[in-house]
Amino acid sequence: MSGSRARTRQAIVDAAIDVLGRNPAASLGDIAAAAEVGRTTLHRYFADRADLLRAVTAEADARLERATAQARMTEGSGASAVRRLCEEYFDLGSVLSLLFTATPASADPSCEEPAGCDPDFTAMVERGHRDGTIDPELPADWVQSLIWSQLYAGWSYQATMGTSRHEVLRLILRTVDGAIAVKAA
Amino acid sequence: MSGSRARTRQAIVDAAIDVLGRNPAASLGDIAAAAEVGRTTLHRYFADRADLLRAVTAEADARLERATAQARMTEGSGASAVRRLCEEYFDLGSVLSLLFTATPASADPSCEEPAGCDPDFTAMVERGHRDGTIDPELPADWVQSLIWSQLYAGWSYQATMGTSRHEVLRLILRTVDGAIAVKAA
């Protein structure tokens, strides 16, 4: 039964994303429980904690990349592309807080999100600088930090307050739009 | 030597704020080392880890309150008060990431920052709604989330990139201003 293995493995990874998103220091026991799986079974699929973390970040990166692709960063004005990107990323849900909370302590060569941002992203922001939809004073790096922090803020805002998903997304888009807009004065 | 006790205690709390700001899961050994103090000495001042955490949050809250007072939230237009608040809070440095990263797992009655925000803060935002300097579509809660997330983003931006303190503050003020401004369209 090879299909069973894949399904169990996926359930563990999904549970890990969810649990680690809430608490990055969660134990393997917690993750196994969330996946409704014995701790023994978890170790059967992932030898180390590091091994599991590798799989988790791989899955998270895959979802991130899919969302990025769907946002079509190269199309339309800079600001509209940023807007689409926010919409797609917001749907990532707990992957958001996982990627945001991810400690750079791992220190392996794959620097990921934090430093040196995606060339497509940089291109999008600079296009916005030229077409007058993004404040030229804001470097691409900072726009990236801005988006991530606001998405994360929205995610936890939704979690603590009882605000609806849709309403929170509206607030995020409104404030991000305003933040990157060319200033009047 | 009573002055010595107070000085050592303060050194430990300061070091704890710094270390825990970077890594909320840091061990007591790490904190003691950062304070250039033996782990034994640390336990002489704080029985539990919980005890130390209490002192740390007390100190953080004190600094926070001092910064809040200096920002004079009740004066001037809503937006200008928000601006002053950002300037003061930015100076909090590592206290920022400590308060931001603080897990609500402690679950003690003192809810602190996360939920239900300060009445003065709410008043400031609503004043901004009326005087036309803050977008009336944005609830005070969200403005608070906004400010904290951007300050934290700026703090880590400064840490990872080599950007100067002053320049980062400029970026924060610019984007926060834009985010809360009344929208033209």
Next chain:
DNA sequence: CCGAAACGGAACAGCAGTGTTCCAATCGGG
């Protein structure tokens, strides 16, 4: 200069998380 206060190191038991092994129970396709 002397004693008390403060400090740091070593050692210890306790605890939680980890990684491993072994075995019994269950499930599923041939």
Next chain:
DNA sequence: CCCGATTGGAACACTGCTGTTCCGTTTCGG
């Protein structure tokens, strides 16, 4: 139905953090 694959639980040793005790050393104040 049956055999192999998959699973979960129990037990174990190991590690790192914690909280405590004890003792020798340093340092300040009278």
